[in-house]
Structures are given as C-alpha cells and as structure tokens.
Amino acid sequence: DGGITQSPKYLFRKEGQNVTLSCEQNLNHDAMYWYRQDPGQGLRLIYYSQIVNDFQKGDIAEGYSVSREKKESFPLTVTSAQKNPTAFYLCASSRQGNIGKETQYFGPGTRLLVL
Amino acid sequence: GQQVMQIPQYQHVQEGEDFTTYCNSSTTLSNIQWYKQRPGGHPVFLIQLVKSGEVKKQKRLTFQFGEAKKNSSLHITATQTTDVGTYFCAGPGGYQKVTFGTGTKLQVIP
Numbered sequence: 001d002g003g004i005t006q007s008p009k010y011l012f013r014k015e016g017q018n019v020t021l022s023c024e025q026n027l028n029h030d031a032m033y034w035y036r037q038d039p040g041q042g043l044r045l046i047y048y049s050q051i052v053n054d055f056q057k058g059d060i061a062e063g064y065s066v067s068r069e070k071k072e073s074f075p076l077t078v079t080s081a082q083k084n085p086t087a088f089y090l091c092a093s094s095r096q097g098n099i100g101k102e103t104q105y106f107g108p109g110t111r112l113l114v115l
Numbered sequence: 116g117q118q119v120m121q122i123p124q125y126q127h128v129q130e131g132e133d134f135t136t137y138c139n140s141s142t143t144l145s146n147i148q149w150y151k152q153r154p155g156g157h158p159v160f161l162i163q164l165v166k167s168g169e170v171k172k173q174k175r176l177t178f179q180f181g182e183a184k185k186n187s188s189l190h191i192t193a194t195q196t197t198d199v200g201t202y203f204c205a206g207p208g209g210y211q212k213v214t215f216g217t218g219t220k221l222q223v224i225p
Contacts, residue, residue: 033212033213041217041218042215043158043203045208045212045213045214048212056212058212100145100207101145101146103160104148104158105160106158107157108157
C-alpha cells in the first residue's frame with residue numbers, strides 16, 4: 001500500500017530539547033517537503049528536497065534542520081533554537097519534474113506540543 | 116515575495132446552499148492547484164488548472180482559472196456536510212517550490 005507515513009502522531013517537547021519528526025514515503029518520489037501549519041492558518045514551507053543529499057530552505061527554516069540520506073526518508077529536527085515550535089507538521093512528496101506543477105501527497109501529520 | 120490570498124477566511128452555509136472561495140495571487144501563475152483538508156486531517160489534492168480561463172468540474176465542484184492567470188475560484192453547488200473542511204489553492208512560489216494560499220474554512224450547518 002503506497003503512501004507517506006509520519007511518526008509520531010503526537011510529540012511533546014521540553015524546553016531546550018531537540019526532537020526529530022519522521023517522514024517516510026514508498027511512492028518513489030524524488031521531491032519531499034516539510035510544512036508547518038498553525039491553528040486556523042495555511043501551510044508554510046520549512047524545507048524541501050528535490051533529490052537525495054540535497055535540500056533547500058523554505059520560508060521559515062530558522063530553528064529547523066533536515067537530512068536526505070535516502071530517497072524514502074526526510075526527517076525534520078526541531079531544534080531548541082525554534083522558540084515557538086507548537087504546531088501541526090506536515091510532510092509531503094511529489095514526483096520530480098516541474099515542482100509546482102506536480103501533485104503533492106501529504107502524510108497524516110505530527111502534532112508537536114511544548115511542555 | 117509571492118503572496119497567495121484567499122477569501123473569505125471562514126464561511127458558514129446551510130446545507131444545500133452554494134459556496135465559493137476565491138484565490139488571488141500577486142504574480143501570474145503558470146498553474147494553480149486546489150487541495151481540501153478535512154478537520155484534523157491532511158491536505159488532499161483536488162485538481163490542477165493550467166490554461167487561461169480554464170474551467171473544470173468535479174460533480175458539484177467547479178474550478179475556474181482567471182484569464183490573467185492571477186486568480187482562481189472554487190464553487191460548490193448545493194453543499195453537503197461532507198464538504199466541511201478547509202480549501203487551499205496553491206501555485207508555483209519561486210524556485211522549485213509551491214506557495215499555498217491562506218485557506219478558506221467551510222462549515223456546513225445541517
């Protein structure tokens with residue numbers, strides 16, 4: 001069954017702690033994305049990757065880091081430098097090609113809460 | 116940078132009434148996509164429009180791309196409770212990335 005999985009569904013972070021959100025896809029997509037969604041708001045792009053071992057900052061990359069060591073995986077680390085991390089985090093993937101014209105497939109999301 | 120605004124931000128309708136959301140870009144778009152996010156869920160792709168003035172229909176949903184390719188609309192005829200959710204438009208937002216609109220949250224009152 002093809003798709004995108006994200007884990008965990010809920011994540012709690014303590015002050016000063018780094019946490020890593022998992023995103024895995026078996027759609028054989030080259031491009032992967034991380035978005036942040038605040039309550040009642042739209043989606044804001046954090047990081048994106050078009051190919052393994054390469055990624056670019058999105059609009060709100062400060063306080064976040066990513067890696068793309070495998071095509072299937074694009075983990076996001078929320079560092080202690082991110083002062084307001086409470087949000088709904090969505091991972092997405094799409095075929096390579098002309099990004100912006102390819103359909104994005106989203107995972108179920110991870111809700112991050114700060115204790 | 117590019118901005119994609121949607122209006123209205125919220126809309127409450129009685130079941131059976133029609134609903135329209137409008138998407139406006141500060142720049143010309145090569146294409147526009149529409150997504151739906153159910154409450155507590157994740158965005159799901161609905162459709163893509165590419166041509167100037169293009170109109171596409173999916174059952175009760177009608178999507179339109181403006182002649183100048185800077186605006187788009189989604190119209191739902193005779194809303195049902197299953198239409199509840201937030202509708203986002205999205206367009207190319209610079210080098211190899213997508214910019215999502217601010218979204219319109221639809222509530223349908225049975």
